[in-house]
Amino acid sequence: DVKVTQSSRYLVKRTGEKVFLECVQDMDHENMFWYRQDPGLGLRLIYFSYDVKMKEKGDIPEGYSVSREKKERFSLILESASTNQTSMYLCASSLWAGVAGELFFGEGSRLTVL
Amino acid sequence: EDQVTQSPEALRLQEGESSSLNCSYTVSGLRGLFWYRQDPGKGPEFLFTLYSAGEEKEKERLKATLTKKESFLHITAPKPEDSATYLCAVRSNTGNQFYFGTGTSLTVIP
Numbered sequence: 001d002v003k004v005t006q007s008s009r010y011l012v013k014r015t016g017e018k019v020f021l022e023c024v025q026d027m028d029h030e031n032m033f034w035y036r037q038d039p040g041l042g043l044r045l046i047y048f049s050y051d052v053k054m055k056e057k058g059d060i061p062e063g064y065s066v067s068r069e070k071k072e073r074f075s076l077i078l079e080s081a082s083t084n085q086t087s088m089y090l091c092a093s094s095l096w097a098g099v100a101g102e103l104f105f106g107e108g109s110r111l112t113v114l
Numbered sequence: 115e116d117q118v119t120q121s122p123e124a125l126r127l128q129e130g131e132s133s134s135l136n137c138s139y140t141v142s143g144l145r146g147l148f149w150y151r152q153d154p155g156k157g158p159e160f161l162f163t164l165y166s167a168g169e170e171k172e173k174e175r176l177k178a179t180l181t182k183k184e185s186f187l188h189i190t191a192p193k194p195e196d197s198a199t200y201l202c203a204v205r206s207n208t209g210n211q212f213y214f215g216t217g218t219s220l221t222v223i224p
Binding site: 004006031033040041042043045048050056058088090092101102103104105106107108110 | 145146148150155156157158159160163201203205210211212214215216217
């Protein structure tokens with residue numbers, strides 16, 4: 001079974017702090033994604049990566065950056081956390097090749113910024 | 115523009131009362147349509163992939179079907195443990211992104 005592991009389930013940070021969210025997948029997937037999920041807005045793509053050191057902006061990249069130094073690890077960085085970044089953050093991975101390349105999600109990281 | 119619309123937003127069923135959830139989509143060449151189940155406070159759990167119109171997939175009380183414009187998730191004789199939010203997503207042939215609907219929140223009452 002594919003396993004996507006997010007480093008923290010719950011975090012509480014203060015405005016202006018730098019926040020790191022880490023994600024590791026164990027199935028050698030090329031693609032990795034970071035989404036945020038808010039009530040009424042659904043899942044919104046922040047960034048995705050289709051290879052090591054490669055990244056592309058999603059729909060809402062402002063205020064975020066990412067790092068992919070190894071194939072299995074994809075980190076989301078909030079340089080200076082703000083209260084409007086309080087949300088559920090979901091990491092996912094998928095194959096590039098293959099018929100459809102389903103997304104497999106981690107358990108999520110609930111971030112609260114005070 | 116690729117997009118996904120799910121209906122209804124919320125659905126309450128009595129235990130044993132069968133129903134269907136709808137996912138309407140527009141995409142420039144369908145690579146796959148996906149159904150997920152999401153429990154509160156957790157990440158979405160993959161259920162099915164459908165690739166082409168006419169295809170059907172089943173898992174326990176769930177059956178997913180696909181036409182050229184929409185997909186249905188049929189729930190037969192649901193149980194309280196089927197209560198969750200069900201998400202639909204599509205992936206096009208032309209890109210690497212997935213497009214999600216906002217989900218249907220299903221509550222099954224004992």
